[in-house]
Amino acid sequence: MFKSVHEKPGKASDMTVLVNGVEIGAWNGETVASVLLRAPGAGRGSTVSRTPRLPYCQMGVCFECLVIVDGNASMQGCLVPVAPGMRIESQHGPREISK
Amino acid sequence: MHVDVIIIGAGVVGAALAYGMALKGKHVIVLDGADRDPRAARANFGLVWVQGKGSDAPAYSALTRQSSDLWPGFRHELSKIAADRIDYERPGGLVYCLSETEYAHRAAINERTHNQGAQADTEMIERGALEHMLPAVGLGPDVVGASYCKLDGHVNPLQLLAALHRAVLVLGGRIEFRSPVKAISPVSGGFRVIGPHGELQAPRVVVAAGLATPALTEPLGLAMPMKSERGQILVTERIAPILPFPGSGLRQSADGTVMIGATNEKIADTSVTAASATKLAQRATRIIPALGSARLVRQWAGLRVLPLDKTPIYAESTDYPGLFAAACHSGVTLAAVHAAVIAPAMGGSHLPEDLAAFSNGRFNVQKCA
Numbered sequence: 001m002f003k004s005v006h007e008k009p010g011k012a013s014d015m016t017v018l019v020n021g022v023e024i025g026a027w028n029g030e031t032v033a034s035v036l037l038r039a040p041g042a043g044r045g046s047t048v049s050r051t052p053r054l055p056y057c058q059m060g061v062c063f064e065c066l067v068i069v070d071g072n073a074s075m076q077g078c079l080v081p082v083a084p085g086m087r088i089e090s091q092h093g094p095r096e097i098s099k
Numbered sequence: 100m101h102v103d104v105i106i107i108g109a110g111v112v113g114a115a116l117a118y119g120m121a122l123k124g125k126h127v128i129v130l131d132g133a134d135r136d137p138r139a140a141r142a143n144f145g146l147v148w149v150q151g152k153g154s155d156a157p158a159y160s161a162l163t164r165q166s167s168d169l170w171p172g173f174r175h176e177l178s179k180i181a182a183d184r185i186d187y188e189r190p191g192g193l194v195y196c197l198s199e200t201e202y203a204h205r206a207a208i209n210e211r212t213h214n215q216g217a218q219a220d221t222e223m224i225e226r227g228a229l230e231h232m233l234p235a236v237g238l239g240p241d242v243v244g245a246s247y248c249k250l251d252g253h254v255n256p257l258q259l260l261a262a263l264h265r266a267v268l269v270l271g272g273r274i275e276f277r278s279p280v281k282a283i284s285p286v287s288g289g290f291r292v293i294g295p296h297g298e299l300q301a302p303r304v305v306v307a308a309g310l311a312t313p314a315l316t317e318p319l320g321l322a323m324p325m326k327s328e329r330g331q332i333l334v335t336e337r338i339a340p341i342l343p344f345p346g347s348g349l350r351q352s353a354d355g356t357v358m359i360g361a362t363n364e365k366i367a368d369t370s371v372t373a374a375s376a377t378k379l380a381q382r383a384t385r386i387i388p389a390l391g392s393a394r395l396v397r398q399w400a401g402l403r404v405l406p407l408d409k410t411p412i413y414a415e416s417t418d419y420p421g422l423f424a425a426a427c428h429s430g431v432t433l434a435a436v437h438a439a440v441i442a443p444a445m446g447g448s449h450l451p452e453d454l455a456a457f458s459n460g461r462f463n464v465q466k467c468a
């Protein structure tokens with residue numbers, strides 16, 4: 001997994017977010033996708049092949065970073081800046097729409 | 100290399116004809132146009148659709164049914180030859196009716212088609228029965244019912260086109276992209292086809308260049324009366340399966356995306372508009388309100404290739420035997436019959452009498468005063 005360039009011993013992160021219920025430190029200006037790259041086991045399953053995926057292009061084109069943010073499914077994590085207390089959850093398979 | 104047939108246009112019409120001829124052992128070369136050409140074959144909705152087609156043209160209605168029945172075998176053989184996946188299903192299809200007027204209008208179309216002698220394979224379905232067919236979604240309050248035809252199906256049209264291209268190569272044919280033909284000139288024993296590829300010669304030429312067809316055939320006196328019509332389509336993100344039946348204007352692909360379309364606009368460019376996106380999205384959410392929470396990922400436009408009376412044209416030059424042209428809307432639906440019937444006819448000697456209803460000569464009939 002990756003490590004944030006801001007991460008220094010003895011230096012606190014700017015905020016805490018929840019990834020699949022686990023607290024993780026995050027820094028101002030980073031995106032949900034960048035947090036996913038260093039949160040263990042935060043990948044998702046491809047909706048087509050079901051193979052495991054992580055954010056890839058970081059610029060909104062590949063849709064490999066789809067994630068549930070504060071209850072909203074299919075958000076592109078690389079386009080969403082983090083906010084304190086944000087709830088980020090892995091999205092497995094295609095999104096269900098309510099009846 | 101000796102060439103039997105030069106096919107101009109590698110859209111779904113030209114490619115299906117090339118495939119059908121190559122299956123019969125013909126040596127074919129397909130020449131396709133410039134990168135920026137309009138390509139209905141790459142912009143369409145992917146329905147293999149029977150209901151309502153040719154409701155005023157019995158021969159077209161019969162050809163469509165024939166193609167629909169040929170499709171399963173066509174797809175099986177094509178995907179084997181091309182060694183490629185083609186997502187195709189034929190569960191029957193729905194035309195949703197959002198008012199009593201729409202319901203009555205659809206019922207009248209079905210009636211008219213059946214009166215022409217077509218089998219009664221389309222039925223009107225009332226809201227209650229429709230709800231049972233679509234257990235995973237709730238219908239909007241405006242939905243009165245639908246018309247259901249058990250012959251209808253849908254396909255991934257890009258996989259279809261790619262498979263046709265690959266199969267032509269596997270069967271020994273050639274396809275040259277970015278080779279827009281400038282002119283066709285009759286020479287002894289056939290035709291010379293002139294373009295960036297240089298000059299090619301063959302005893303037979305089939306022009307299937309979509310909207311560019313008349314510009315190539317009319318200098319040789321072969322009229323192909325047609326017009327274009329823009330259609331815009333929206334597509335959503337992939338969602339869990341909710342639509343077990345393709346619908347006119349609303350279908351869920353094998354990968355889970357929901358396609359919403361298409362508009363009918365008298366505009367000849369492929370730009371997209373917010374007004375059309377709104378109109379399409381509104382109708383789709385009137386049918387299935389929950390679609391309002393699905394994300395749209397793309398919108399695009401394509402140009403339909405519409406013969407003036409909407410019926411396909413399969414034409415043969417009387418002045419220059421060996422020169423043929425094909426143009427149609429619904430080239431996806433008709434792909435199977437193009438490969439199995441029209442291709443052998445155009446690769447044979449003459450178009451058979453039973454295709455006379457599709458000749459370009461029909462446009463010359465004088466109107467009675």
Ligand SMILES: Cc1cc2nc3c(=O)[nH]c(=O)nc-3n(C[C@H](O)[C@H](O)[C@H](O)COP(=O)(O)OP(=O)(O)OC[C@H]3O[C@@H](n4cnc5c(N)ncnc54)[C@H](O)[C@@H]3O)c2cc1C
Binds near residue numbers: 139402426
């Ligand atoms: C929005 C929309 C939705 C549709 N939905 C459906 C559907 O659900 N089901 C269905 O059955 N049909 C549908 N259709 C219709 C179907 O897509 C067309 O009937 C079909 O694609 C026509 O194919 P074509 O090969 O004739 O034309 P095109 O796909 O337009 O291809 C023409 C080809 O000819 C080439 N060309 C042009 N000029 C030259 C030249 N000078 N030299 C060499 N090559 C040349 C071009 O480069 C192009 O590749 C739809 C169409 C549209 C626009």
Ligand code: FES
Binds near residue numbers: 033055062065077
């Ligand atoms: S990482 Fe590619 S779209 Fe987000």
